Amino acid sequence: EDLELSGYEHYMLKEIHEQPDAAAMVLRGRLDERFATARLDGLGLDPRELRSFRRIKILGCGSAYYVGQLGAQLIEDLARIPADAEAASEFRYRQPIIESDTLYVAVSQSGETADTAFAVEEIKRKGGRVIGVVNVVGSTIARTVDGGIYLHAGPEISVASTKALTNMALSFALLALHLGRLHDLSHADGQRILRGLQRIPEQIREILEDADPIAAVAEDIAKAQSAFYIGRVRGFPVAREGAQKLKEISYIHAEAYQTSELKHGPLALIDPHMPTVALIPEDELTDRNLAAAEQILARKGPLIAITHAGVDLAHLDARTIVVPKNEPELDPILLTIPTQLLAYHAAVRLGHDVDKPRNLAKSVTVE
Numbered sequence: 126e127d128l129e130l131s132g133y134e135h136y137m138l139k140e141i142h143e144q145p146d147a148a149a150m151v152l153r154g155r156l157d158e159r160f161a162t163a164r165l166d167g168l169g170l171d172p173r174e175l176r177s178f179r180r181i182k183i184l185g186c187g188s189a190y191y192v193g194q195l196g197a198q199l200i201e202d203l204a205r206i207p208a209d210a211e212a213a214s215e216f217r218y219r220q221p222i223i224e225s226d227t228l229y230v231a232v233s234q235s236g237e238t239a240d241t242a243f244a245v246e247e248i249k250r251k252g253g254r255v256i257g258v259v260n261v262v263g264s265t266i267a268r269t270v271d272g273g274i275y276l277h278a279g280p281e282i283s284v285a286s287t288k289a290l291t292n293m294a295l296s297f298a299l300l301a302l303h304l305g306r307l308h309d310l311s312h313a314d315g316q317r318i319l320r321g322l323q324r325i326p327e328q329i330r331e332i333l334e335d336a337d338p339i340a341a342v343a344e345d346i347a348k349a350q351s352a353f354y355i356g357r358v359r360g361f362p363v364a365r366e367g368a369q370k371l372k373e374i375s376y377i378h379a380e381a382y383q384t385s386e387l388k389h390g391p392l393a394l395i396d397p398h399m400p401t402v403a404l405i406p407e408d409e410l411t412d413r414n415l416a417a418a419e420q421i422l423a424r425k426g427p428l429i430a431i432t433h434a435g436v437d438l439a440h441l442d443a444r445t446i447v448v449p450k451n452e453p454e455l456d457p458i459l460l461t462i463p464t465q466l467l468a469y470h471a472a473v474r475l476g477h478d479v480d481k482p483r484n485l486a487k488s489v490t491v492e
C-alpha cells in the first residue's frame with residue numbers, strides 16, 4: 126500500500142505530505158530527555174571513540190551533498206567540531222588525505238549511489254572510519270559502513286527527493302546533538318534542541334496545511350526562464366537544494382548564491398524577469414538579508430521571501446511565504462519545505478512528468 130499513490134496526483138506530492146510522519150519516525154526512540162541527548166545505537170562507536178574525532182567530513186551527491194552541508198553546520202554549531210561536506214563524486218579523484226582522527230559520514234537515500242559508494246571504499250581501504258546516513262536498509266552503502274543512522278523515511282519513488290532529505294537533515298541534527306553532549310553542549314542547550322526536534326513533525330504539517338499561497342507563487346516562477354535562490358550560512362544549503370529541485374523537475378534554470386555574494390557579481394543579472402527566492406529567517410542575519418532584498422527590489426527584481434512571522438517585510442514589495450519558527454539551528458529544515466512545493470507546482474504548471482524528470486534516474490548506480 127505504501128507504494129500506491131493514495132489519491133495524490135504524483136509520488137512527489139505524496140512524499141512531501143508524508144513528511145510529518147516520516148520525521149516522527151526518524152526521531153522515534155532517539156530522543157533521550159533525561160540526558161538531553163540523542164540515542165544513536167547504530168553508530169557502532171563508543172563515547173570515547175566518538176570524542177576522539179577532531180574533524181567530521183560528510184560525503185554525498187546532489188541533494189544529499191547539500192543536506193550534508195547543513196549537517197556540517199549543525200555539527201559545528203552544536204558540537205564545535207570542525208566539519209565540512211564535499212561532493213562524493215569528486216572526493217576519490219583528488220587524492221584525499223584520509224585522517225585517523227576524522228569521522229567520515231556517507232549520506233545517501235538509496236545507499237546505491239556509485240560515487241558515494243566508491244568514496245566509502247576509498248576511505249575504508251585507507252583505514253578511515255566511516256558511518257552512513259542511509260534510507261534503504263541493507264543497501265550497498267549501509268552494508269559497507271562501520272555503523273550509522275537509518276532514515277526510516279519509507280520508500281521514496283519520486284526521482285526528486287523530499288522526505289528522505291528532510292530525514293537526512295534530522296539525522297544530522299541528532300548526530301550533532303549526540304556529539305555536542307559528548308563535548309561542551311550544556312544540558313539546557315541539549316534540551317532546547319531536543320524540544321525543537323519534537324516540534325518539527327507538527328510544524329511541517331502546519332506548512333503543508335496552509336500551502337495554497339505557495340502554489341500561487343509557483344505560478345509566477347513557472348513563467349520565468351531563470352531564478353535565483355539566495356540564503357546565508359544555514360540558509361545557503363536550503364537555497365542550493367531549492368534551486369536543485371526547481372531545475373530537476375521544472376527545467377527552469379536556477380542558481381543558488383550566498384546572499385552576501387550577490388553584490389560581488391550576480392546582482393548584474395537582476396531585472397524584472399529574474400525572480401529571486403530569498404531565505405530570510407528571523408536570526409542574527411535578518412537585517413543583512415533585508416538589506417539584500419532591498420537591493421534586489423531596487424533593481425526591479427521580483428522577490429519571494431521565505432521567512433518567519435517575526436520578520437517585518439511590510440515595507441518591501443515582496444511575496445512572502447511564512448513558516449513556523451523553531452530553534453535557529455533547526456529552522457533550515459522547515460524553510461526547505463516551501464521550496465519543495467514551489468518546484469512541484471511550477472513543474473505541474475508547465476506540464477512536466479514530475480516523478481520521472483527527463484535525463485535523471487532515481488539512483489545513479491554508475492559513475
Ligand code: AGP
Nearest residue numbers: 187188189233234235238285286
Ligand atoms: C535529489 O532530488 C536528486 N534526485 C539527487 O540529487 C540525489 O539526491 C542524488 O543523486 C543522491 O542520491 P542518493 O541520496 O540516493 O545517494
